[in-house]
Amino acid sequence: MAAAAPISPATGDFAERESQLYMRTFIRIPVALARGEGVRVWDVAGNEYLDFFGGIAVNVLGHCHPAVVNAVTEQVQTLIHTTCLYYTSPQLELGQLLIENSCLDRVFYVNSGAEAAETAIKLARKWGKHHHNGAYRIITAENSFHGRTLGSLAATGQPHYHHDFAPLPAGFSYVPYNDLDALQAAVTDETVAIMLEPVMGEAGVYPATAEYLQGARQLCDDHGILLILDEIQSGMGRSGRLWAYETYGVEPDIMTLAKGLAGGMPIGACLAKDSAAAFEPGDHGSTFGGHLVSCAAGVATLRTIIEEDLPANVRQVGAVLGERLAALAAETGAIQEIRQSGLLIGIELHEPVAGGVLTHCLEHGLLVNKTSDTTIRLAPPLTINEEHVDQAVAILGTAIKAATAD
Template structure:
């Protein structure tokens, strides 16, 4: 009997929570990853919107390595320079705020939820309900599952914490009704500027401004989850900046750590209620992750990578839509900058994912008929051309794809 494959060992050793693409990645540089059997793949998934600067970007590696050689971990009992500087720079890139540093998007949202609850106790006679939008995704902890409100993710884990109420997306009237409901007074509205996990659905700028106004009118906090949209990905440093609707709390993670686990809740003055002992995390703002985060911020700001994301995103959209002229079943592109959803005419997303891998690219099927693309912001024009050509070839091989 031969030795077990990695997939067999994985199945025996890890909880089976992930449906993996059948490929083992061993190395990465720029927009490419290399597989254990020596294939080089163009990575349009970017670690699910994490690898903003590509894989193993030299300045991030150098910053993290240098910090590892100096001091790797201290806990939050002591001061460390990188986390203070990171918080200062995040605030400078967004809005006046203080940060709670953590390790992931779900944790950043947990912090935001705790801020809203304490704020409700202090300023809204104990109101605690948080309004979220249909199609949201805020994480996999119990509270963020409740905020996500998707039965598929949460049903096996009931009961969930209460205090969350979902309203239809793109319907300010529904938000207003819920905010004005005296039976369930709401303390905050929580939303993603672009809903990534449910298929890349953009909230219009006017809608975000409407949310801001409603939150002001009804004494509620606006919490924006920029875990997926932040750090230049959508064509601005933060997606809310397209609209001018400044949140009271903004959550960030994914790209901010350059591939290391790092997240933050940026808490604006109005919402700044945390005091010593209110919240904590052993690893939150770990010096190595913070040093990597600082390097990512420096590069994104120095190279104005949000501009690159805007230009590359438009180029991508145009090239993908032009595939329709060859009879490929592309219905639309959604999203902004380099957070793109490609809507397909039939439920071939999973098949397309497999065929694309065969054609040498990684794409991320979400749902039956959407492909998500969230490549590094450093992707070149040539790599975009290469990607779209491969998507075209994969579409050409997909079953049920219509031909002229």
């Protein structure tokens, strides 16, 4: 077999080469990134970008944070993999940090958000079988996003993602988000849990109202069922508190985490209160779950967030970013609504020009994301300062004006 030609940054042939190699699942943004440091990344040609998307809300400490780099380096030089069949210290340390700093009592590690959702679904079903008369149905929100494996996809309330993959696991009901009456009406004797994102991220950043999330908690208490909160995007300080549930004064029975949990290394986790932790030996498992390198990175990430009080930075810089965006809305007249939870922001445009805005931002050195033709999403590292905000908003303003004039 002939050796594959090395990919040459100089020839810039990434798009053509990958079109022959990969399954066509991604529409790539036309830039090949090579290096990152803090809030900035550089492409293969050396162009610099301010990263206000953070690898889909993952890079909570920015790129290559020294605490994460050191933890990963030390761990790969010590022990990389053992499986969960042995005791290891990074898993325990991360578990201790998670439990001491949340309202939950127990943790199960996986490798991604979808797997964390699968774990939560299985856990709720097991609990329902043994503690709630065999109830198994889970109510989720329309337009929610919980992942792309079959179970997490079934929980995801977006039929357009379902169509080609039917039949999906049964037992899910979908209700409009932020509509307490609809939630109440959907609960039956077969319901075991309500599963919600405190802030719907992939849908375009829609925070739950306090009334809704508190009402959901009350509903669960009234019916003796479980509240599962998906904090995969909203957790790890992004909301301005370590967990978004704290901003609502509501405690979940089960919480799913992934994304920023290990500062860029792959990991996921499902946490539960003792009362909901119904798994027994053999019920669930994962060869790579709780990977030592990811857990070491998780310890470094969580410690840094807590010790440097990054949620406080999120509240302070997030408020400035919100003000600057409101001023931009007034100046351009192009923005219909700004939805915000800390450093997770959805900018709703009047016109369907989000793609154009993204392209113009890229040309001017800013990475942002779009969740629809009218919605720009920002999820920068939690470490940004006002200078980064000023630079980003200036580029965003230029890009919005250019895209609406195109």
